[in-house]
Amino acid sequence: MPDKVEFVTIFIDGEAYQVPKGANLVDVAKFYADNDIPVFCYHPKMSPVGMCRMCLVELGNSVDRQTNDIKYNADGKPEVMWFPKLQTACTTTVTHGMAVRTDTPKVTDARDDVIEFILTSHPLDCPICDKGGECPLQNLTMRHGAGVSRFDFDNKLHLDKHVPLGELIYLDRERCIQCARCTRFCDEVVGDPVLGFHERGRSLQIVTLSDPPFDTYFSGNTTDICPVGALTTADFRFGARPWELNEVPSLDPYGPEGANISLSTRLDRDSGGVTIIKRVMPRQNEYVNEIWISDKTRFGHHHSRAENRLSKPMVRREDGTLETVSWNEALNTIAEVLKKSAGSVGAVAGPMVSNEDLWELRQLVELTGGSKLGIWPATMTGAEAVAQVGVGTGTNFKDMGKGTTIVVVASDLEEEAPIWFLRTKQARDRGAKLMLLTARPTKLDKYAACILRHHHGETLNAVNNLIGAVLSSDGFTFEESRAEGFDTVKKAKYKGDEAGYDEAAKMITGAENVVVLVGHEGLTLAQHGDVMQSAANLLILTGHVGKPNNGLIPVWPGANTQGALDLGFSAEATADALSQSVVIVAGADPVGTDPAAKAFIASADFVIALSMFDTATTAIAKVILPRQSVPERDGTFTNGERRVQRFYTAQGLIGDTRPDWKVFSQLSNLIDPAVKVRLSAAAVMAEITKNVPRYAEMSYKNLARMEKQFPDVGGDDLYYGGTAYGNHGGLGVQWPVDAEAAGKKLTLKAVKSEKTAKRKGLVAVPVRRLYDRSPEFSASQMMHQRIPSAYAQLSRKDAEKLKVVEGDDITLVFGDGKVRVTAKVDGSTPEGVVLVPVNLTDNPVPTAPMAVEVEK
């Protein structure tokens, strides 16, 4: 709960409670009085509709109209005027002196009646229902059901039980109790109104209205919040019974949001008797993802036991053939090479590599005398900006509303960080203002209060001009004590008079809180660094730093990019790292994802690839070591809000694999026996806490700490969370930025605006799509229909010039690289730009903007 709320006294079953004014009665009863008012249609994350009538209570008022005080009788009990009719608790917000009775015969009878009514239409197929065992209807039937049915069985309606709402979600029409949770989720939470009610009365049914059906990145969440087994996923349907499942806390391995998930695992005969993941569920973390996850997170887990996983170490012999070898041989081979490397060792780590792995990798590289530590993809930078003004600790999108301005810079948030998209949209629904500094329309446009459109690649000037407008806006003052370097900003002489920038500046200066999310669309690495610095300047100048819900959030390309930066890796070092004579590539495929990387790595004598799959990089590697997927091991990731979070071992090992940290630790030991082999990820983290000041508090114990969350969704009672699971793995810990440290002066480093070059020819701008063909995600076959085929997007004018029409096969030529894609012609694409999604094509496309020629 936010702190600023006013508390009022209410009476629940005669007991007085102090509760936040205006809160929902159902939530309040649960959180403060431990009183579960039963609900089906109500959900604390959505507006109440009062349709299921399960939450009926006796409601009254004890307030004297004249004095607004609670009237007490001689016994000290409140004198209550009761409403004659029962009221739905879910549509009631608490007011001073409100009285509620939840345990009277009148209330109990009404609830019994509602359950009886619902069961007249609900099939008795609990024994084969996926929800059976964790079903709110089942549970409430235990509490309120009659035991004997008065409804004639022959009168039951029989409806379709396998209605596909798209290929991911199935609807069982018999089981649906018409609670409208799924439709409201799509309408309100996501803003994709793709589900709706059709018909009326007993024929009322859920239908999908989009093409493709159920077209949203969040469809799986409807199965969690469905209070019965009406909505099931194609992934888990008939896969296991809930009571056989073991819930293991884990993290989304894909996105920078760090979505908390729970892996439901069980020993599986079909998988050779190992423990495997049967489904992925959200895990409540109100700071991070509340109870929502994207379909990529939910259905993208199949890579962890894909058949084409690398399972044993391999060494490339002189003749180029690969030979499976023992770990000992592989490690000894590497150790010998490293010993002779004379410090020409570089390492490049991908976005799914954990902090523990990164730490041990760094130790290894430094032990050999090397220092080049790169990240992959090397598209984003700005560790310094984050260290100064990253969002304040305790930041929570859920607290953002009126008074908050959220600025999204150079990012298509829905594709790059769907959870942040969802939470930004909801903050806007609560009254926050959304400002976009983007080069093309995205789904966020319809929610934006202000859009500062600019050409791809000119984002820096847009941010600078916004600073210019802020500086020249009325009443702008700058306290010198806040930061050094104000003169550099003044000297930079930013333009502040462009159309629309005044209004935008007011949205920044007039806001209580400002959060800036920075992506990298259309930017080179250097440009991105400048934009990050300039965004940091904007925040420092306006004082929106060092407190919760203020500061910078980079929309990093992966789950642990932040962790890599924290531990000394950087995108700037990547090119150098790839150019060393010995290159260690962990969890990344530079050769397969960037034409430029091939040239760098060509100079390497010896490439060591740690990978889950065969890739273009393993194809040139001298030694290939099989990596473990996230569910097979434990570790930590640091999300884009700098929250360090733990994931736990959930799944049995596939093949003979070792966690990366162990591999690197063993190699260090082989090179120098004085270096001890670490025995666990926890021990590695203990080392990190000792050596990395920002991570001093990140012991596994601290990271596992829990606090009671509001609303109380994830309990074992399946109260109103559907099957969304409680959090037993910890909420994680954020490291504080400089702006939060008392007395620490920040530094403004003005970045000069760029001269806008005359635009000649077409520029290929790489864009990120949520569903791509990375080997990890494409291992989930069920998602293949939703992954776009390789395409490039052109503006109508350019398409006309090139005589290209929608659907044409075209070839994009950039430098030495070439890809064949399908043309999409679209009014939203800016002229002079070809939008090229990364990770969709067989051949790599550039990771930074680059001149391109289009051939038919």
Next chain:
Amino acid sequence: MEHILLRSRDISDIRKLDVYLRNGGYEGLKKAVLEHTSDQVIQIVKDSGLRGRGGAGFSTGMKWSFIPRDYPVKYVVVNADESEPGTFKDRELMEFNPHQVIEGAMIAAYAIKARAVYIYLRGEFWDIAGDLDQCIEQAREKGLVGQNILGTDWSCECYTHLGAGAYICGEETALLNSLQGLIGQPRVRPPFPAQVGGGLYYEPTVVNNVETLANVPWIIVNGAEAYKKIGTEKSPGTKIFCVSGHVNNPGNYEFPLGITFRQLIEAAGGMRDGKKCKAILPSGASGPVVPGTDKVLDTPLTYEDVAAIDTVLGSASVIIMDEDTDMVWAALKMARFFKHESCGKCTPCREGTYWLYRVISDLYKGNATLKDIELLADVAANMQGVTICALGDFAANPILSTVKHFRAEYEAYVKAQKPATVASAAD
């Protein structure tokens, strides 16, 4: 007696604008707009004691006074979704005296300073909607609708809108949803339509029945006092009674409130074939049925007197049933109606209407036991008072009241496995 509402019976062709204007038409609007402030208009209507004719009988002036004064966007919605079985009064008003409805709506719009009037008609009234559109255009030409009405700076548009065939859309919040293009299901109140967040497009909105508004021009012209002299103290004015069933001359009858059932039946030509009155549905299918006893027949038709005999006046769609009527059959027909028309939003109504229909169907076919009569009554009772709108209560009424007053007929079906006496109520 001269009609206040069914003036087409006194003046032929009053549906034409020139005839209407010659006979005092739009004088009420002129008087309201040119001589009174909005607040004065509301006060006059409040003083007249006019009660909503759609069924609930709520004070019309009071309803208007709930609209926030200074709020910028407000609407008047005319509920012309006349769907209650046995109700056919609004249809006649709109067909034969349309300008009086438009005038009343415009006065209401002036009273709350609405930006637009929407007349929401049931889908089957497409022909009436077409005629109304023409009437609105004629009124616009005379400066009575649209921009700068009567030369003042007040502007208000008037539109018609057709529903898609759902009884529930006569319920005001479901109507608003339907008008907005949403599924026709009622909304949770509060917020009420008059409040910000509760009305059409969530702006403050007055929703009035056609007949209610048709009273308004007369009230403005003749004053509240004159109106109060008609009818009774608590139920002033005249009312159109839709008389149907086993009477000789079914149809609409306009009388001051306070006339008794007996007088109404006589006005409608008396009972058909000289039979006795067995039962009366005073407000279509949704109010409880009452037996045709002397006490009932001598009850004055006012909101308060009808309530005293445990039923409701509602929209005064009085269905008369003679001694040959099979009350189980009648209840079955109504159960089927409500099963068909429940919107499905609230569990008890959605499931209960279906359940009631199945049980009473079985009973009607002779497949029931005495326990099923208890079941019927119990299920119906469980539906009452627990739903968002009143449809759940309405659907239970015919069952509860027939079981109460005509239990013997239900028992006869069970005991004798009595075959159906009337044509089967097929699905």
